[in-house]
Amino acid sequence: MNHLLIQRSIRPLAAAFVTAVSLASLSVYADSPQYRSGPTCTDTGITATCTGRVSGLGNGDVQVVVNFPNATATTLCHAPGNNNTAPGQNPAAPVTVTGSQTIRDPKNGNLRFSVTTDVPNAPTAEQAGCPPSSTNGGPSHWTVTIEDVTFGTGTLTVYQRDANGVYQIVISSSVTA
Numbered sequence: 001m002n003h004l005l006i007q008r009s010i011r012p013l014a015a016a017f018v019t020a021v022s023l024a025s026l027s028v029y030a031d032s033p034q035y036r037s038g039p040t041c042t043d044t045g046i047t048a049t050c051t052g053r054v055s056g057l058g059n060g061d062v063q064v065v066v067n068f069p070n071a072t073a074t075t076l077c078h079a080p081g082n083n084n085t086a087p088g089q090n091p092a093a094p095v096t097v098t099g100s101q102t103i104r105d106p107k108n109g110n111l112r113f114s115v116t117t118d119v120p121n122a123p124t125a126e127q128a129g130c131p132p133s134s135t136n137g138g139p140s141h142w143t144v145t146i147e148d149v150t151f152g153t154g155t156l157t158v159y160q161r162d163a164n165g166v167y168q169i170v171i172s173s174s175v176t177a
Contacts, residue, residue, distance in 0.1 A: 032056040033170040041177035048177035049116045057109040060161035064113040068097040068154035077130035080141040095120040151177035
């Protein structure tokens with residue numbers, strides 16, 4: 001008799017638990033993510049800023065990542081000792097430019113983002129086409145600064161954390177700056 005009573009008490013509790021876990025899992029996953037506006041990327045000199053709005057997300061944390069893998073830098077060479085400058089002789093030194101933004105707990109599956117790329121690392125003096133430091137072609141002791149970056153085409157990817165804590169791609173698009 002007690003066995004039957006316990007069994008009848010556990011079944012509704014188990015069903016309620018399974019339902020609660022299922023609903024909690026559904027709220028983490030993205031439903032049908034789409035851009036409400038953007039993405040739009042603006043060249044700000046040596047960085048780029050990409051903005052937009054996304055809807056149709058779940059409630060998990062979001063990462064927005066922008067990547068310009070084929071950007072090129074206009075460089076300036078600084079002479080050793082006297083710090084005189086000369087334009088780099090390689091007008092298109094390759095640089096990779098990336099940036100990311102983490103947004104915690106988007107509200108009602110909607111978010112606005114504004115992600116700015118990091119300042120790229122300057123290429124070496126040789127990559128920038130700075131003159132050698134000696135007439136025998138030895139290594140250059142010039143230093144290099146980046147004056148401007150041409151970003152070209154890149155990728156903006158929105159990731160959302162799933163129920164297991166793993167970021168999954170929910171939307172990705174080509175962007176230009």
